Amino acid sequence: MKWNYSPAYHDRSLVILETALGQVPAYRSWRAFDPGSDYPVDVRYAAMPALTKKDIREHLPQGFIPGDRDMKAGLESGEISLVKTSGSIDVSVTNIWNQKWWDASERASWKLNSHASRLATGNHPEAILANSLNVGFLSDEADLPMEKRRLSRFLYLNEKSNPVTWSTALMDRMIAELKDFQPVVLEANPSLLARLCRYVFANKKAVFQPGIIVFTYEYPTNLHYRQIRRVFTSPLASSYGTTETGYVFMQCEAGKFHQNSEFCHVDFQPLKPEHGGPLLGRILVTTFNNPWYYMIRFDVGDLARIDESGKCSCGRDAGIILSAVEGRAANATFTVAGRLVTPRELDNVLIKLENIDEFRLDQVKADVYELHLVSSRSDKHHLNEEATTLLKKLYGRSAKISIVYEAAISPEPSGKYCVSKPPFTVDMEKYLDKTELN
Numbered sequence: 001m002k003w004n005y006s007p008a009y010h011d012r013s014l015v016i017l018e019t020a021l022g023q024v025p026a027y028r029s030w031r032a033f034d035p036g037s038d039y040p041v042d043v044r045y046a047a048m049p050a051l052t053k054k055d056i057r058e059h060l061p062q063g064f065i066p067g068d069r070d071m072k073a074g075l076e077s078g079e080i081s082l083v084k085t086s087g088s089i090d091v092s093v094t095n096i097w098n099q100k101w102w103d104a105s106e107r108a109s110w111k112l113n114s115h116a117s118r119l120a121t122g123n124h125p126e127a128i129l130a131n132s133l134n135v136g137f138l139s140d141e142a143d144l145p146m147e148k149r150r151l152s153r154f155l156y157l158n159e160k161s162n163p164v165t166w167s168t169a170l171m172d173r174m175i176a177e178l179k180d181f182q183p184v185v186l187e188a189n190p191s192l193l194a195r196l197c198r199y200v201f202a203n204k205k206a207v208f209q210p211g212i213i214v215f216t217y218e219y220p221t222n223l224h225y226r227q228i229r230r231v232f233t234s235p236l237a238s239s240y241g242t243t244e245t246g247y248v249f250m251q252c253e254a255g256k257f258h259q260n261s262e263f264c265h266v267d268f269q270p271l272k273p274e275h276g277g278p279l280l281g282r283i284l285v286t287t288f289n290n291p292w293y294y295m296i297r298f299d300v301g302d303l304a305r306i307d308e309s310g311k312c313s314c315g316r317d318a319g320i321i322l323s324a325v326e327g328r329a330a331n332a333t334f335t336v337a338g339r340l341v342t343p344r345e346l347d348n349v350l351i352k353l354e355n356i357d358e359f360r361l362d363q364v365k366a367d368v369y370e371l372h373l374v375s376s377r378s379d380k381h382h383l384n385e386e387a388t389t390l391l392k393k394l395y396g397r398s399a400k401i402s403i404v405y406e407a408a409i410s411p412e413p414s415g416k417y418c419v420s421k422p423p424f425t426v427d428m429e430k431y432l433d434k435t436e437l438n
């Protein structure tokens with residue numbers, strides 16, 4: 001697929017790559033992969049390896065700063081700071097945080113959604129419903145008063161690390177604070193907002209409708225959408241990015257994902273056809289405009305689907321257009337025959353079950369699957385049959401399925417909701433179509 005890029009995008013891509021290879025210590029060994037400046041910039045990118053979290057751990061922090069920059073001076077002036085992320089992949093990483101760049105990356109992403117670009121001014125009131133392990137203020141024992149959860153224009157609605165522990169009083173407080181604070185933007189972890197919405201819906205409460213609800217932090221499932229839509233009429237948009245890369249894709253008002261091409265270069269690597277390629281693949285992100293932190297072809301760890309038409313009815317045509325983000329590669333599961341199943345593919349199957357609050361699928365072995373369900377349905381026998389039929393159709397007739405009922409499903413230690421888990425660590429390199437790279 002040939003995407004539309006501005007001449008500035010090509011220039012930035014070239015400067016970033018050449019600066020990284022020439023001046024940034026972490027990429028010194030990558031020079032051996034470079035075919036040279038006679039080659040087009042895309043060919044040079046494609047020849048480079050992917051940057052992993054392991055590489056980041058090995059070289060941070062100094063290894064990602066160009067040789068002519070003084071990290072100590074940057075830290076002392078407050079231009080940068082060092083932050084530790086919880087991260088969804090195994091272990092946490094310490095990153096170089098450049099607030100000015102982060103804010104600029106976010107502002108550029110708003111242009112990709114007409115509601116966000118109309119409403120977000122940069123000093124609008126914004127409520128955040130996120131896991132306090134990831135952002136905001138953590139207090140599992142005592143409830144924090146509102147003034148202890150404020151930070152400039154932000155209000156953090158939740159201070160708990162596990163939404164399963166939310167009391168009805170705490171959820172009533174969230175509803176009351178939305179009404180008082182009147183956020184223009186509600187930024188939400190979809191699993192947390194869905195939990196609040198189940199309570200609001202069951203108890204027929206009224207809620208304040210913000211100008212736009214932006215999902216971040218995790219993959220929003222069909223169930224999350226359904227539960228949130230029963231309560232909120234506000235436009236919904238999913239914003240895709242990571243701590244390392246800033247804002248990478250933003251969902252427009254027509255529902256597709258547009259590349260934030262002013263702030264990043266994206267390489268799409270398709271999977272092998274037997275695993276869903278060439279439209280399904282992984283994304284590698286190179287950041288622009290951050291002089292303190294050079295991320296080149298960072299493997300963000302998610303699977304994405306290229307939009308086959310290459311167009312969007314919103315009219316935006318710069319950069320890659322995705323029809324969907326399909327969830328974390330680390331959370332892919334596999335059919336009995338070994339085909340990769342993305343969290344979204346599983347999600348699209350399980351949405352057919354009626355009256356389900358939450359689910360998580362644990363693949364225990366190559367042919368053994370354990371479906372954890374939260375449901376108030378009384379006909380569990382029928383539900384078991386329906387779920388087993390759907391999962392056998394997806395994973396194979398010989399799949400051994402068991403259903404486990406739970407009162408609630410807690411997030412992972414990272415603070416994020418998990419759709420599915422494979423029985424082993426997924427090495428994505430094995431599933432990439434190497435003949436199709438870039």
Ligand SMILES: [Zn+2]
Pocket residue numbers: 252253254255256257258312313314315316
């Ligand atoms: Zn669009």
